[in-house]
Amino acid sequence: MxxxxxxxxxxxxxxxxxxxxxVGVWHNGESYYANYGHESQACVDVFExxxxxxxxxxxxxAVLVDKGLVSLNxxxxxxxxxxxxxxxxxxxxxxxxxxxxxxxxxxxxxxHAKKAVQNFSHSDYCNFLNGLNKPLKSGKFNYSNIGMALLxxxxxxxxxxxxxxxxxxxxxxPLGMSDTHVSNTVYDEHRLAIGHGGDGKAVAHFKWDSxxxxxxxxSTTKDMIVFLKAHLGYSGEQWKNLLAKTTxxxxxxxxxxxxxxxxxxxxxxxxxxxxxxxxxxxxxKSMAVCCPxxxxxxxxxxxxAPRLWHNFFSSYSIExxxxxxxxxxxxxxxxxxxx
Numbered sequence: 241m242x243x244x245x246x247x248x249x250x251x252x253x254x255x256x257x258x259x260x261x262x263v264g265v266w267h268n269g270e271s272y273y274a275n276y277g278h279e280s281q282a283c284v285d286v287f288e289x290x291x292x293x294x295x296x297x298x299x300x301x302a303v304l305v306d307k308g309l310v311s312l313n314x315x316x317x318x319x320x321x322x323x324x325x326x327x328x329x330x331x332x333x334x335x336x337x338x339x340x341x342x343x344x345x346x347x348x349x350x351x352h353a354k355k356a357v358q359n360f361s362h363s364d365y366c367n368f369l370n371g372l373n374k375p376l377k378s379g380k381f382n383y384s385n386i387g388m389a390l391l392x393x394x395x396x397x398x399x400x401x402x403x404x405x406x407x408x409x410x411x412x413x414p415l416g417m418s419d420t421h422v423s424n425t426v427y428d429e430h431r432l433a434i435g436h437g438g439d440g441k442a443v444a445h446f447k448w449d450s451x452x453x454x455x456x457x458x459s460t461t462k463d464m465i466v467f468l469k470a471h472l473g474y475s476g477e478q479w480k481n482l483l484a485k486t487t488x489x490x491x492x493x494x495x496x497x498x499x500x501x502x503x504x505x506x507x508x509x510x511x512x513x514x515x516x517x518x519x520x521x522x523x524x525k526s527m528a529v530c531c532p533x534x535x536x537x538x539x540x541x542x543x544x545a546p547r548l549w550h551n552f553f554s555s556y557s558i559e560x561x562x563x564x565x566x567x568x569x570x571x572x573x574x575x576x577x578x579x
Contacts, residue, residue, distance in 0.1 A: 262541045264461030287541035289526040290519025293457035297392040298502030319394040334391035340375035341387040365450035385454040392453020420459040435523020438547035443523035468537035487515040
């Protein structure tokens with residue numbers, strides 16, 4: 241990787257006080273992995289990827305559609321007729337955050353309150369959904385954790401499995417992603433990154449019962465690069481064609497042309513079209529970028545959640561750092577071709 245960008249990452253980590261940032265890059269047929277931070281020499285390699293895991297849920301949907309087991313236009317009432325809004329919402333709307341469902345299964349802004357999340361139960365999940373007599377206006381983009389959780393859970397129920405086992409059966413095992421799990425107990429404890437809040441204090445391993453499809457996965461940079469490379473065609477044409485359906489605009493509406501099936505979509509002058517998704521738990525932060533037309537993918541996994549005010553400055557943004565790296569990698573390639 242470009243030496244200057246290596247220095248840029250080190251400066252970013254130092255400024256953000258991140259104990260460890262794991263970086264994985266695939267570009268032009270070559271891979272690059274590195275750890276940064278004062279814990280970078282440790283054996284820790286498993287991180288909470290947060291909402292990046294929503295792309296697994298969307299991929300599960302795409303796989304089941306491909307197998308003819310469900311349709312994107314199926315209404316929720318086909319699977320969960322007891323829900324009061326079931327006739328008004330489709331699987332496509334759940335996967336594109338256009339269902340009108342609320343962002344989170346809470347009243348008020350309490351998503352980042354540790355007790356509210358970690359004390360959340362399956363009963364809370366069911367009670368919240370059953371209490372939604374009418375969703376917000378559908379067709380408008382509104383990022384929804386509860387909507388993605390519902391999608392993954394009902395798909396798993398439909399195939400007679402738990403959500404985690406469904407994803408493993410249809411995605412992780414076929415792709416060889418053996419180091420990606422929901423539960424932290426399957427790993428040796430020394431491999432698990434300890435999360436840190438914005439204040440730098442260590443936090444417990446993340447849990448959010450019944451919300452697994454919204455972002456409870458743990459993974460490594462190497463496993464995530466395998467997943468992203470499948471989008472680039474390295475797991476065969478069948479996977480490439482299937483995954484391509486998740487990284488293009490899924491709804492014919494200019495107001496929603498920035499979202500595929502879970503993936504956020506963008507286009508740059510240098511890099512062209514690319515898909516991305518970030519994630520955050522109470523103590524960790526993640527970012528994944530995939531640029532199929534440029535044979536490039538990037539994943540960054542961090543064991544520190546940013547301070548709230550850091551979100552307003554691009555210099556503290558792991559997302560911006562990833563976009564700059566993507567532009568540098570592809571821009572450098574263009575310069576070489578012109579030379």
